[in-house]
Amino acid sequence: MRSTFHGIETAKRSLFTNQASINTIGHNISNANTPGYSRQRVNLVASRPIEAPGFMRSNIPGQLGTGVEFVSITRIREQFLDDQFRNGNSTYGSWNVQSSTLNKLETIFNEPSDSGLRTVMDNFWKAWTDLSKNPEDITGRKIVRENALALVDSFNTTSKHLTDLQSDLTSSINTKVSQVNSIAQSIASLNYEIKRLEGHGDNPNDLRDQRDYLVDQLSAIANVTVVQTNNGYDISLGGLALVEGQTPNEVTAADIEAQFNAGRLTGGELAGMILSRDKYVADYKEQLDALADTLVNGEITITIPAGSMYEGNKLADDLPLTVKGINGLHKLGYLFTNPPELAGDIFESANGVGTPITAASIKLSQAIMDDPMKIATSMRVETSNGVAETVKGNNVLANLMSGLKDTEFSFSPTSSGNGISNGTIDSYYQSVIGQLGVQSQEAQRQLKNQYDIVNQVESSRQSVSGVSLDEEMSELIKYQHAYAAAARFMTSIDETLDKVINGMGVVGR
Known part of the structure; x- marks a missing residue:
């Protein structure tokens, strides 16, 4: 036998579920411009149906539906695109630093110009000719x-500028290492908080977005490897275990340089800085010394x-x-x-x-x-x-x-x-x-190519995870109508029950 109040329960589930969808869409719209945010969707399922009781079988054909409910709110994200983006971002970070360093070297040598070393040497030879x-x-x-x-x-002066550039790159390496340790600490803290909330049955989508955004930032600094475990993300930087679940491991500039020299730190701004300092600047400083000595x-x-x-x-x-x-x-x-x-x-x-x-x-x-x-x-x-x-x-x-x-x-x-x-x-x-000139031109070419690759991957990632206001508005209208229909259904059931309670059984009174 059906319950008299079955319809009210069905309408209530519909109202609550559609309201959750509307609130989630509002959350997406609010974070349309938030860096690292992934759009979220409410996953709907039909609630468990019921049967009228009977000794051998149901007394009515089929099963009676009980409405709708949502089982989870999940973010839309593709791991493959994340990995592609981080790999490309590491290479881009390295070429960005190399290109910037070579541009600074071109400024230091300032050739061709009327004030560069070549002009000064020409004036020196000319002075002897005049004498x-x-x-x-x-x-x-x-x-x-x-x-x-x-x-x-x-x-x-040229040598001093080169020495200063080496010192600046060393200081930048130390600054980036401090930034790496700070990000590692934040990721470990997020691993802890995410695991705690998951233990309570929650789905901390926003915290996961924050963690992935930090990993994206880390990938620009150095090539990283991310492994999902029961304790969260395990992250390796080059060959160093940077984050192990809820435990961050502090690294030093010496550790980073050791990984670079061992060939395990191959990308990111740190690799670009070490390469620029120890290859480009050191080489030109040595050639300038050879020129002066010769x-x-x-x-x-x-x-x-x-x-x-x-x-x-x-x-x-x-x-x-x-x-x-x-x-x-x-x-x-x-x-x-x-x-x-x-x-x-x-x-x-x-x-x-x-x-x-x-x-x-x-x-x-x-x-x-x-x-x-x-x-x-x-x-x-x-x-x-x-x-x-x-x-x-x-x-x-x-x-x-x-x-x-x-x-x-x-x-x-x-x-x-x-x-x-x-x-x-x-x-x-x-x-x-x-x-x-050749090295600078090559670095600029590589930088442009890598920039295009990273942008292409990011566009693909945004097409999956990014918030489209047009799509969200369409979804909002859909769930708004569904909510209004559920409310009208609730009103109909209320009017029906009013008739049953107050209008039936009064004949002959």
């Missing part, structure tokens, strides 16, 4: 000195013309000779002193005699700083009435100096193997700038 036209001119010597100072300053001490072959003095003897014929860079050549010249003295070094190391010349340590010799007449131009000495004098008007050394612009040097090898082994100073520097 060779009037070798006794004190003004010409001062111009050579000032251009030498400008060259030294350019080397020093300019001062690199082996060159020159030809001393006949009539010049060499080792106290006047040459009868031209003499091919290998000397050690600008300093070696300059020390073949004579100063206008009484008696004539051989010139000293033009450049020296700021770290002291005997220390290597680098772009950071190169400086103009103190003797030339104090007296520009310590710059030699002549390679001839004549003796008159037993008195030796440096020949004025001789410009052999000044000519040889200006000719060094087109002279091949033997360059010091670098650990990376980049840079040419033999060539002019200009050709070596051009190879450095050319290498930088």
